[in-house]
Amino acid sequence: MKTVKQGTYFWQGNEACAEGAITAGCRFFAGYPITPASEIAEHMAKRLPQVGGIATQMEDEMASIGAVVGASWAGAKAMTATSGPGFSLMQEFIGYAFMTETPCVIVDVQRAGPSTGQATKSGQGDVMQSRWGTHGDYSAIVISPNSVQEMFTLTIRAFNLAEKYRTPVIVLADGTIAHMREQTIVPPIESIETINRRKPKTEEKAFFGLEEIPPMPTVGEGFNVAVTGSTHNEHGIRFTADPTVHRRLVGRLNNKIKNHVDEIADFESYNIDECQIGIVSYGCTSRAIHEAVENAEKRGIKTGYIRLKTLWPFPESIIKKLAESAEKIIVPEMNLRQMFYEVERTANGLAKIIPLNKIGGGELITPEELLVKVEDGEE
Amino acid sequence: MTETFSIRKYLRDLKLPFCPGCGIFTVMNTFLRAVHELGHKDLSKFVFCSGIGCSSWIPSPYFIADSIHTPHGRSIPVATGIKLLRPDLNTVVFGGDGDIVGIGLSHFIHAARRNLDVLVIMVNNMVYGMTGGQVAPTTPFGTRTTTTPYGSFEQPLDVARLAVTAGACYSARWTTAHPDELKDSIKTAIKTQGFRFIEVVSQCPTAYGRRVGFKDVGEMLKWLKQDSVPIQQAEQMSEEESANKIAVGVFVQRKRLTLTETIYKIIEEAQRSAK
Amino acid sequence: MPNKVEIRISGLGGQGVVLAGQILGRAAVYDGKNAAQTQSYGAEARGTTAKSEVIISDGEISFPAIRKCDALIVMNQEAAEKNVKDLKEDGMLLIDSSNVKKIPKTSAKIFKIPATETAEISFGQKVYANMIMLGALTKIINIISEESMEKAIRDTVPGKSVAVNIQAYKRGKSL
Numbered sequence: 001m002k003t004v005k006q007g008t009y010f011w012q013g014n015e016a017c018a019e020g021a022i023t024a025g026c027r028f029f030a031g032y033p034i035t036p037a038s039e040i041a042e043h044m045a046k047r048l049p050q051v052g053g054i055a056t057q058m059e060d061e062m063a064s065i066g067a068v069v070g071a072s073w074a075g076a077k078a079m080t081a082t083s084g085p086g087f088s089l090m091q092e093f094i095g096y097a098f099m100t101e102t103p104c105v106i107v108d109v110q111r112a113g114p115s116t117g118q119a120t121k122s123g124q125g126d127v128m129q130s131r132w133g134t135h136g137d138y139s140a141i142v143i144s145p146n147s148v149q150e151m152f153t154l155t156i157r158a159f160n161l162a163e164k165y166r167t168p169v170i171v172l173a174d175g176t177i178a179h180m181r182e183q184t185i186v187p188p189i190e191s192i193e194t195i196n197r198r199k200p201k202t203e204e205k206a207f208f209g210l211e212e213i214p215p216m217p218t219v220g221e222g223f224n225v226a227v228t229g230s231t232h233n234e235h236g237i238r239f240t241a242d243p244t245v246h247r248r249l250v251g252r253l254n255n256k257i258k259n260h261v262d263e264i265a266d267f268e269s270y271n272i273d274e275c276q277i278g279i280v281s282y283g284c285t286s287r288a289i290h291e292a293v294e295n296a297e298k299r300g301i302k303t304g305y306i307r308l309k310t311l312w313p314f315p316e317s318i319i320k321k322l323a324e325s326a327e328k329i330i331v332p333e334m335n336l337r338q339m340f341y342e343v344e345r346t347a348n349g350l351a352k353i354i355p356l357n358k359i360g361g362g363e364l365i366t367p368e369e370l371l372v373k374v375e376d377g378e379e
Numbered sequence: 380m381t382e383t384f385s386i387r388k389y390l391r392d393l394k395l396p397f398c399p400g401c402g403i404f405t406v407m408n409t410f411l412r413a414v415h416e417l418g419h420k421d422l423s424k425f426v427f428c429s430g431i432g433c434s435s436w437i438p439s440p441y442f443i444a445d446s447i448h449t450p451h452g453r454s455i456p457v458a459t460g461i462k463l464l465r466p467d468l469n470t471v472v473f474g475g476d477g478d479i480v481g482i483g484l485s486h487f488i489h490a491a492r493r494n495l496d497v498l499v500i501m502v503n504n505m506v507y508g509m510t511g512g513q514v515a516p517t518t519p520f521g522t523r524t525t526t527t528p529y530g531s532f533e534q535p536l537d538v539a540r541l542a543v544t545a546g547a548c549y550s551a552r553w554t555t556a557h558p559d560e561l562k563d564s565i566k567t568a569i570k571t572q573g574f575r576f577i578e579v580v581s582q583c584p585t586a587y588g589r590r591v592g593f594k595d596v597g598e599m600l601k602w603l604k605q606d607s608v609p610i611q612q613a614e615q616m617s618e619e620e621s622a623n624k625i626a627v628g629v630f631v632q633r634k635r636l637t638l639t640e641t642i643y644k645i646i647e648e649a650q651r652s653a654k
Numbered sequence: 655m656p657n658k659v660e661i662r663i664s665g666l667g668g669q670g671v672v673l674a675g676q677i678l679g680r681a682a683v684y685d686g687k688n689a690a691q692t693q694s695y696g697a698e699a700r701g702t703t704a705k706s707e708v709i710i711s712d713g714e715i716s717f718p719a720i721r722k723c724d725a726l727i728v729m730n731q732e733a734a735e736k737n738v739k740d741l742k743e744d745g746m747l748l749i750d751s752s753n754v755k756k757i758p759k760t761s762a763k764i765f766k767i768p769a770t771e772t773a774e775i776s777f778g779q780k781v782y783a784n785m786i787m788l789g790a791l792t793k794i795i796n797i798i799s800e801e802s803m804e805k806a807i808r809d810t811v812p813g814k815s816v817a818v819n820i821q822a823y824k825r826g827k828s829l
Contacts, residue, residue, distance in 0.1 A: 002653060010680040010689065010806075028464065049649030054463050054642060059489040063456035066449065066486075070428070070460025073447060078460070092450050120695060180718055181676060181691040183683040219426045219445035219461060220468045226440035228448035237393070237440050238448075290716035362694065364719050 002051050006188045013151040013178040014039035014081075017107060017171065018047060020155030021079050023186075025194050026105070027053035028071035028078035030064040032086060035119045036175040037109040040081035061089035065106065069093060072102045073227060075218035077159055081107035083175075084126050085116065087133070094168050095134030096229045098253060101208065101216065103162035103197055105155070107171040109178040110283075112360060121362030122175030124283055124334040130172050131312045137250050139257040141169045141264055142312040144282040148182035154309060160195040161264060165256055166213050172311060174334070175362060176284035209234030209249065212256050257313055265315035268307040272318070275304030277374050278326035278351065280319065280343050282308040284364060285332050291367035296374045303374060311339070316346045323347035328377045332356040332365045354379055384415045389422060390441050397433060400596035402555040402581025406502050407437050409558050413565035425469045428458040430483060432475035433509045433583075434502035452483030455490045458497045466496065466639040469569060476503040476517040480538050484516070491545035491574045496637045498568050498575040501538060504583035512586030519623070522591060539578045543631045548573030550630040554580040554603040557627060564629065573637045580607075580625050658711040659795060660720045663787070664737050665729025665750075667695055667704040670784035673810065674727075675706030678788060681798045681806035682710040690718040703732055710797065725795060726762075727787050729769075734758050748791055750783055765794060767829055773822060782822035789826020800827075 004019045011019065018040050021029070029044035031037075041057065048055040054071075058064040064080045071078040082090060087108040097104055108130065112123035130142045141161050145154045155171055162169040200207060200215035200223065207214050207225055214234070217223035226236035231246045239245035257264065270293065272278065277296065281289050286307045296303040306322055308315065322329060329351045331340040337355050344353040356373050358365050389411045397403045414422065427438035431451035439448035449457045454472045462470045472479075479487055479501045490497065506524060507513040513526040517538065521530040542550040549571045553561040561579060568575040582588055582599035593599045606625050608616070613626035661678065663671045672693045679691035688711045695704040707720045725746045728734040730753045738758040741747060745762040752770035767790045769783035785807070792798050807819050 008683060010676075010683040010691075028460065030460065049646045050653035052646060052650055054646070056459075056463065056642070058456065058459070059485050062453060063459070063486055063489070066453045066456025067460035067463070069449075070447070070457035070462075071464050072460070073445075073457075074461045074464035076460075076464050093453070096450050176692070176718070179693060181679055181689075182715070182718075183688060219447070220423075220465050222423055224422075224443050224445060226446050226448070228439060229450055230448065237391075287717050290714075364717070366719070366721060367717050368721075 003189065004186055006186050009184045009186065010181055011148055011152070011184045012039060012181045013148045013173065014109070015043050016148045016151040016184050017081070017155045017173065017178070018043035020152040021105065021159065022047055022051060022053070023152075023189065023192060024077065024156040024159035025196070026077045026079050026159060027051070028068065028076040029053070029055040029080065030058050030067035030071070030078075031080050031082065032058055032061050032064050034083045034086045036111055036122070036178050037081045037083045037107065039178070040107060040109075061086035062093065065090045065093040065104070068104045069097055069100075069102050072104050073219050077103070077163065079105040079107065081109065083109050083111045084113045084129075087126060087129065091133040095136055095138060097168040098134070098138050099229045100227050101166040101214070101253070102168065103166050103216070104168050105158045105162055105171060106168060107155070107173060110172065110174040112362065118360065118362065120175070121360070122284060122334065123359060123362070124174055124285060124338070125359070126172060127311060127333070127335065127338040130170050137254060139254045140312045141165065141167060141257060142310065143169065143171045144308055144311050145171065145173055145177055146283055146286045146307065147177065148180055149184050150309070151177060152184050152186070156192060156194070157266070160193065163195045163197045164213070165260070166197060166216055167257065172283070174284045176364065206234040208232055208236050209252065212252065212259075261313045261315065262317070264310060264313060265318070266309040267315060267318060268309065269305065269318065271302070271304035272306060272322045273304075273325055274302060275326050276302045276328070277304075277377065278322045278329040279303070279305040279370070279374070280308070280322070280329055280331050280339070281305060282311060282339065285334055288332065288365050288367045288370045292370035292374060295367070295371050299375065301374060314342050314346070319343055319346040320350070323350035326351050328352045328354055330354045330356055330370070330373050332370055332373070334358055334365065384412055386411055389414070389443055391443055393441060395441060396436060398585045400582065400584045401433070402504065402579070402583070403434055403437060403502060405555040405558055406434070406500065406579050406581065409562045410437070410500065410565055413562045413569065416562070417566055417569060425471055426461055426465070427471050427473065428454040428461065429473040430454040430478040431509075432478045432507075434473055434475040435478060437473045438471070452478055452481070452486065454478065455483060455486040455495070455497070455499065459490065459495055462496055462639060463642060466643070470497040472497055472499040474499070474501055475508070476501060476505065476538070477507045477515050480536055480541075481516050488541070488545045491542055491547045491576070493638045494546060494548065494573045494635050496573055496639050498577070500565070501576070501578045502581045503538065503578050504581045504587055505535070506583055506587040508583045508586040512590060524590070539576065539630050542576040546574065546635065547576050547631060548635055549575040549632050551576070552578040552580065552625070552627050552630065554607055554625060554627065555582060556600045556604040556607070560627070567632070571632065573635055657713060658709065659725065659797060660723045661708045661710070661725045661727070661791070662705060662720055662723045662737060662740065663708070663727040663729070664703065664705040664733035666733070667702050669704070669729045670781060671704050671706045671729060674784040674788050675708045677803070677806045677810050678791075678798070679708045679710070680810060681802040682708070684802035684805055685799055687712060688715050690715045692718055703736065705733070705737070725791060727791060728754055729783065729787065730754065731756065746794060748787060748794070750787060752783070765790060767826065769826065772825060772829070776825060777818055777822055782818065785819050785822035786826035786829070789823040790829055793827045
């Protein structure tokens, strides 16, 4: 067995994520054990050597993502996986990877926090951390799978976005999806798109500017690349006081994501043009919407939904569209309101935004609970 | 040596940021001399990692080479990723005492334990120099720093000995007053396999020397020279006698299976059995 | 055959309830059905109540958790008492009668299977009780082929214990 073959598998979410990564071309994994993400490390440890890749357990989460950043500069597609507590520790390197334009994938399998919280129970409390976790002016690309199938396909997409935009990409999974097993279809491998970073030509010297997404060299190939998390010019030379260089660099880094929201944003939508009640949902929570919407329609309530497959950059235009048609938008989340505020800000008074929140014990918001909200529409 | 040594050959045309009299000039010069004497006309066979602090600026971006200037204390993890992917490159880490054994201590110990094939050169100025002279894990007991105004109340770490315990294949300590010994040590370390560590006790005239009462750099260098004793001699001394001495020399030189050797063997076996 | 069957397996951590759910779901997928298997356990590796849920359906499975189950397998007394409220009135309760001595009140149909005793006597180890219960379940609900069950066992348990697990499963079918 080398890379996975076309077929139908009964995988666990974490296993699908690891197989997705390998299919995308990931050949380096470094991680630190944490529930509910450890199976990704275990699966990578078993599978990566089989395809000539390297998987290693490091002494902590900082070291794990540090090794991933190093591997990326050595030319590999690289990934780490963790949960909330480890994700917090990785924030310094997420900022570093953003600042140095280092493609890499960070999987955060969310559990119930803050702190150690309920380690074996699912949650969605890291939505804002995934957007704003590191310090400074930063833009994140965050992917949100809601099935084992998407743990496979969206992990591949995470690598493609990381390579294309030369930036860290976060797969924001959750304990429910990561530990669930479902049938997963692997299409013919040749039909799967994989994107690789653009490499510089021999004469090129600007790896950190001039273009929106500059080419990325690999160490040891004679490019003499100077990589730094300090503010730098297009040649990687530090400029730690010059306001223009800082504005130009940080501006470009944010714009290369902001200017491509439509290309990056991915979602599933239903009946958003003519619904009274809208639902905006993501991750494991979104598994309740189909049944709730079906039952609401049986009761004569016109219902529509947007299920976000990418959380950040936030797809404002589609949310606005929903807010223009729906009177009320329900935002069910397994946290105490996070995406709610983003939807409310974007709707800007066009629709009333109603939160539906549940935390603890890893209990999902049920279709019945969602239906009650759809029916009475009260906070 | 047919070609004469020219430091400019290895350096980008940039103004160096170090204070006059800083020990870093000696470390930089000595390292590049060692590289030159080993026959490297350029640094293309090297990749450098460094964290945050004055000595992390030795390679970045001044060396004409691949250099990765990482977050504070994280140079060794980044070097791990690079070395595992590119075992063919000489991976060298530069850092200060705060960077390597303050915030980055855990990475240092684990890299030595797993015998990561890198050379770590730690410039030990016994203080956090870049941030203005705060106490470091290497500051001698009783020293007044900006964050220990009544004198340091903690014992310093003996890093060269720690490296031995943690499993390094090579560990040595010199001072900036021993440039010839340091150069030989660097040459040996570059040629040795496995985790290699060189500590260079260095003068920081700005944030240390001036505060503890040295009049000038010359006086500091005299102190480094006078208070240094060879390891063999230091080991014969009582604890009291050796308290304010700097033990210099090679602490260990040995062979152990390196991380890249073991990991690539596993890959080979896994690929064979997966066929 | 019903379009959708929801099954919960509950017992003590270490009794193999997660493994049983995994095999059941995998076998359903091998039969061309959709399946979703979830699990719940404490932070401790052993000794607390664990549960595993499997939804098997011809259609898409949107909500993966079970609110009311069609079949409930309980492997110990605590699991029986805790879970019986989530069993449908006309559901099926499969109890490991070696461990569950007091049968909780329910209008569901009850099946008593002395799985742990049978495992000990026939296979020398209690741990095969889960396969015996799976055998009994698949016989009762009759929606999964024996061929797929055997393949699922082979693809899930370590090589050296495949044969005995299959035997235990078959034994459960014959009880």
